Amino acid sequence: MKSLKIFCPATIANISCGFDVLGVALDAVGDEMIIRKVKEKGIRITKLEGQDLPMETLKNVAGVAGLALLAECDYEGGFEIEIHKKIKAGSGIGSSAASSTGAVWAMNKLLGEPFSTTELVKFAMEGERLASGVAHADNVAPALFGGFTLVRSYEPLDIIPINSPSKLYATVIHPQIEVKTSDSRKILKTKISLKDGIKQWGNVGGLIAGLYTEDYELIGRSLVDHIVEPIRSILIPAFDEVKSTSLKAGALGCGISGSGPSIFAFSKGEGIALKVAQAMKDVYQNIGIDYDVHVSKVNIDGIREIKS
Amino acid sequence: MKSLKIFCPATIANISCGFDVLGVALDAVGDEMIIRKVKEKGIRITKLEGQDLPMETLKNVAGVAGLALLAECDYEGGFEIEIHKKIKAGSGIGSSAASSTGAVWAMNKLLGEPFSTTELVKFAMEGERLASGVAHADNVAPALFGGFTLVRSYEPLDIIPINSPSKLYATVIHPQIEVKTSDSRKILKTKISLKDGIKQWGNVGGLIAGLYTEDYELIGRSLVDHIVEPIRSILIPAFDEVKSTSLKAGALGCGISGSGPSIFAFSKGEGIALKVAQAMKDVYQNIGIDYDVHVSKVNIDGIREIKS
Numbered sequence: 001m002k003s004l005k006i007f008c009p010a011t012i013a014n015i016s017c018g019f020d021v022l023g024v025a026l027d028a029v030g031d032e033m034i035i036r037k038v039k040e041k042g043i044r045i046t047k048l049e050g051q052d053l054p055m056e057t058l059k060n061v062a063g064v065a066g067l068a069l070l071a072e073c074d075y076e077g078g079f080e081i082e083i084h085k086k087i088k089a090g091s092g093i094g095s096s097a098a099s100s101t102g103a104v105w106a107m108n109k110l111l112g113e114p115f116s117t118t119e120l121v122k123f124a125m126e127g128e129r130l131a132s133g134v135a136h137a138d139n140v141a142p143a144l145f146g147g148f149t150l151v152r153s154y155e156p157l158d159i160i161p162i163n164s165p166s167k168l169y170a171t172v173i174h175p176q177i178e179v180k181t182s183d184s185r186k187i188l189k190t191k192i193s194l195k196d197g198i199k200q201w202g203n204v205g206g207l208i209a210g211l212y213t214e215d216y217e218l219i220g221r222s223l224v225d226h227i228v229e230p231i232r233s234i235l236i237p238a239f240d241e242v243k244s245t246s247l248k249a250g251a252l253g254c255g256i257s258g259s260g261p262s263i264f265a266f267s268k269g270e271g272i273a274l275k276v277a278q279a280m281k282d283v284y285q286n287i288g289i290d291y292d293v294h295v296s297k298v299n300i301d302g303i304r305e306i307k308s
Numbered sequence: 309m310k311s312l313k314i315f316c317p318a319t320i321a322n323i324s325c326g327f328d329v330l331g332v333a334l335d336a337v338g339d340e341m342i343i344r345k346v347k348e349k350g351i352r353i354t355k356l357e358g359q360d361l362p363m364e365t366l367k368n369v370a371g372v373a374g375l376a377l378l379a380e381c382d383y384e385g386g387f388e389i390e391i392h393k394k395i396k397a398g399s400g401i402g403s404s405a406a407s408s409t410g411a412v413w414a415m416n417k418l419l420g421e422p423f424s425t426t427e428l429v430k431f432a433m434e435g436e437r438l439a440s441g442v443a444h445a446d447n448v449a450p451a452l453f454g455g456f457t458l459v460r461s462y463e464p465l466d467i468i469p470i471n472s473p474s475k476l477y478a479t480v481i482h483p484q485i486e487v488k489t490s491d492s493r494k495i496l497k498t499k500i501s502l503k504d505g506i507k508q509w510g511n512v513g514g515l516i517a518g519l520y521t522e523d524y525e526l527i528g529r530s531l532v533d534h535i536v537e538p539i540r541s542i543l544i545p546a547f548d549e550v551k552s553t554s555l556k557a558g559a560l561g562c563g564i565s566g567s568g569p570s571i572f573a574f575s576k577g578e579g580i581a582l583k584v585a586q587a588m589k590d591v592y593q594n595i596g597i598d599y600d601v602h603v604s605k606v607n608i609d610g611i612r613e614i615k616s
Contacts, residue, residue, distance in 0.1 A: 021510040152514035152530060153507070160517050160526065191499045197535070199461070201509040202329040206460035208513045209468050212520035218468065222460060227505070 003036040004109055005308045008102035009299045010087050011094035012170060012264045013138035016225040016255035017203035021151045023094075023142035026170060028296030031098045032306065033062070034082040035106035042078045043067055043103075050085035051095075061127030065100035068123040069107055073114055079107055088292070091174045092262035097139030100127025105144060105303045117144050118159050132259075134185065139258065146302030148211055164298040165214040169273035171251070173280040174262040175237055176290040184232050184259035196226045216252055216268040223253025223266065236261045242283050249279035270295065311344040312417055313616045316410035317607045318395045319402035320478060320572045321446035324533040324563035325511035329459045331402075331450035334478060336604030339406045340614065341370070342390040343414035350386045351375055351411075358393030359403075369435030373408035376431040377415055381422055387415055396600070399482045400570035405447030408435025413452060413611045426467050428452050440567075442493065447566065454610030456519055472606040473522040477581035479559070481550065481588040482570040484598040487543050492567035495539055504534045524560055524576040531561025531574065544569045550591050557587035578603065 009030040015022040031050075043066040045055040057063030062081050070078070081103055087095040104123040108115050115123075121141050129135035137157065141149040147164035151157075192200075206222035209215070233239040233256060242263050246254040250272040251265035263280070267273040273295045284291045317338040323330040339358075351374040353363040365371030370389050378386070389411055395403040412431045416423050423431075429449050437443035445465065449457040455472035459465075500508075514530035517523070541547040541564060550571050554562040558580040559573035571588065575581040581603045592599045 018509065018513065020506045021513060150510065150513045150517060152510045152526075153532075158514070158529060160514055162513075162517055163520075188502065190502055192502050192505050194496065194498055194500050194535070197500050197505045197508065198328045200505065201326065201512040202458065202460045204509040205326065205329060205458045205470075205512045205516045206466070206468055208516040209458060209470055209520070212471075212517070218460075221466060224461075227502070 001110055003034060004106040005032065005034045005306050006102055006106050007304050007306050008033055008098035009143055009302060010294070011097055011139045011142045012172065013094065013258040014228065014256065015207070016223040016229065016253060017200050017207055019225070019228045020136060020138055021204070022148065022207070023138040024148045024164070024170070025142040025146050025299040025302050026093070026172070026294065026296040027299035029087060029093070029294045031086050031102060032084040033099070033102040033106065035103065035110065036080040037110045038078050038080050040078050041076070043070065044078070044080050045083065046080045047082040048085070049083070051089050053085070053089060061096045061131050062099040062103035064130045065124045065127035066103040066107055068126040069104045069115070073111065075111055088174065090178050092256070092258040092260045093172055093174070094139035094143060094258065096127055096131035097124065097143050100124040101140050101143040102303060118157060120144050121159055122157055132185070142302065144302055147298055147300040150208070162208060163212045164300050165211060165216065167216070167268050168219070168298050169267050169270050170296050170298070171246070171265045171267065171273045171276040171280065172257055172262050172294045173242065173277070173284070174292045175284055177237065177261050184235060187231055188228060189231070192227050199226045219266065220252030223255060225255055229256055232256055232260055236263065237289055238283050238287055239263060242280050245279040245283055246276045249276045251276045270297070309418055311342060312414040313340065313342045313614050314410055314414050315612050315614050316341055316406035317451055317610060318602070319405055319447040319450045320480065321402065321566040322536065322564065323515070324531040324537065324561060325508050325515060327533070327536045328444060328446055330456065330515070331446040332456045332472070332478070333450040333454050333607040333610050334401070334480070334602065334604040335607035337395060337401070337602045339394050339410060340392040341407070341410040341414065343411065343418065344388040345418045346386050346388050348386045349384070351378065352386070352388050353391065354388045355390040356393070357391070359397050361393070361397060369404045369439050370407040370411035372438045373432045373435035374411040374415055376434040377412045377423070381419065383419055396482065398486050400487070400564070400566040400568045401480055401482070402447035402451060402566065404435055404439035405432065405451050408432040409448050409451040410611060425452050426465060429467055430465055440493070450610065452610055455606055455608040458516070470516060471520045472608050473519060473524065475524070475576050476606050477575050477578050478604050478606070479554070479573045479575065479581045479584040479588065480565055480570050480602045481585070481592070482600040483545055483592055485545065485569050487567060487569045492540050492543060496536060497539070500535050507534045527574065528560030531563060533563055537564055540564055540568055544571065545597055546591050546595055547571060550588050553587040553591055554584045557584045559584045578605070
């Protein structure tokens with residue numbers, strides 16, 4: 001095997017209560033990449049379509065993640081990477097994570113799988129460090145493991161794949177404004193009240209329990225964020241209205257996807273998820289903001305090979 | 309049915325990462341109570357053995373919890389309560405919760421079960437308010453529901469029963485020193501760092517996932533408390549040594565039971581739990597502190613009727 005063509009899923013990180021620890025992979029939106037094993041050492045980005053992003057290896061998240069992998073193995077050759085971006089950079093649905101994880105997942109396959117999935121997460125996190133200044137794992141983990149994932153701990157890195165209820169659908173709307181992950185981190189407070197912390201870990205516990213027991217109502221009740229959403233939602237136009245109309249349309253819960261500006265909602269069944277999409281669209285149409293909308297079931301496999 | 313004799317289990321609250329939200333019911337230690345339906349209005353504590361506690365209805369946690377229930381129903385009569393304490397007050401394994409929950413559970417039975425279990429939790433919380441100044445639910449919920457429970461939210465009160473792995477055993481040692489719940493609350497900080505919060509809800513997520521998947525190693529890795537244990541453990545003699553020898557003896561994890569001074573450890577299987585008990589005892593024997601030790605499987609039923 002000399003080359004692989006792959007689908008790299010978009011991901012929703014944080015998921016309301018699970019700031020920095022929870023994420024989920026989507027099915028309906030993702031990048032395509034082609035990774036070729038070549039004799040020449042190092043990593044080269046040979047094509048980058050769909051987004052205006054740097055192609056220099058050290059400035060590209062796939063390049064940096066790939067180099068992190070290469071540094072840990074004996075392979076004497078290198079890789080060429082083609083990236084066909086379908087996920088918009090800065091949209092808050094794991095654009096950088098898709099590229100970083102795609103690179104290391106395919107390279108690992110082409111090398112005979114010397115690395116565990118958790119090791120691949122570590123390499124991909126270097127791409128995240130380049131993109132946002134913080135090597136967070138909440139997008140790269142679901143892209144690599146599929147489904148819902150929990151980053152239980154960063155030191156040591158401990159990723160827990162969580163059960164994904166089969167009827168759970170995500171609706172994601174991306175208002176076409178830019179919020180940089182690094183900016184949206186800066187406005188967070190470094191201290192929180194113990195009281196809010198207790199509420200937050202109560203909801204994380206409830207969400208995990210709901211995912212295992214496939215209790216959709218409990219999942220909905222647990223999609224509450226007392227800490228980050230009240231601050232970050234200020235950066236997203238009409239967030240409160242999108243949220244309230246989504247819930248009115250039948251969504252189980254609604255929150256900021258990653259660091260925004262995308263907003264996600266979970267619904268039981270595709271029918272409700274489509275209604276939620278319409279409700280979200282109406283809000284931005286009314287105020288004249290362009291948007292993309294995705295309706296997707298949970299992608300339980302994560303990155304996958306596709307036919308050339 | 310005019311009277312009930314019941315077993316009211318001891319409980320471990322907080323469970324390391326789950327401060328104020330997690331709890332579990334024990335099997336090997338608990339109070340006995342007899343509750344009689346009588347014509348005379350109100351609640352009377354007619355006997356109280358085993359501990360030196362007030363018998364006046366308004367100063368007794370069972371009395372106060374019982375009155376909270378009576379205030380919500382049409383019943384014209386009253387109840388007599390006998391309490392045979394086996395759980396030492398102030399030990400940190402839910403002594404007050406056992407009495408409060410026992411009263412309301414039996415009264416509800418004797419009245420034909422007009423109230424849901426979550427409603428009973430609310431009544432029993434009034435007993436906790438009397439005992440510690442805070443109407444917390446993390447001990448009363450597992451006593452009433454059995455097994456592990458999560459208090460997802462206080463407003464509205466939302467109790468989630470969590471799966472209890474069948475091989476999970478608790479070892480609890482109670483060093484004979486007094487730590488008042490109200491005192492051990494006072495020393496807590498009202499602010500925590502966002503960083504510690506993230507670690508804490510990562511561990512709560514891991515613990516809940518471990519309980520559902522019966523992954524004992526994951527349960528162990530998640531029994532970490534970055535917020536409360538570092539502060540409260542200072543009040544408990546030789547806490548660090550008890551913890552380290554418990555882990556060396558094979559415990560999955562170890563922490564403060566409730567607000568202490570009891571220390572709990574979880575183990576996979578009774579054999580290891582007994583070894584952990586011996587290791588804990590040795591520590592207190594060496595430094596000359598009296599103790600009680602309990603080894604118990606998880607009590608998945610909670611309060612139960614026993615033969616008169």
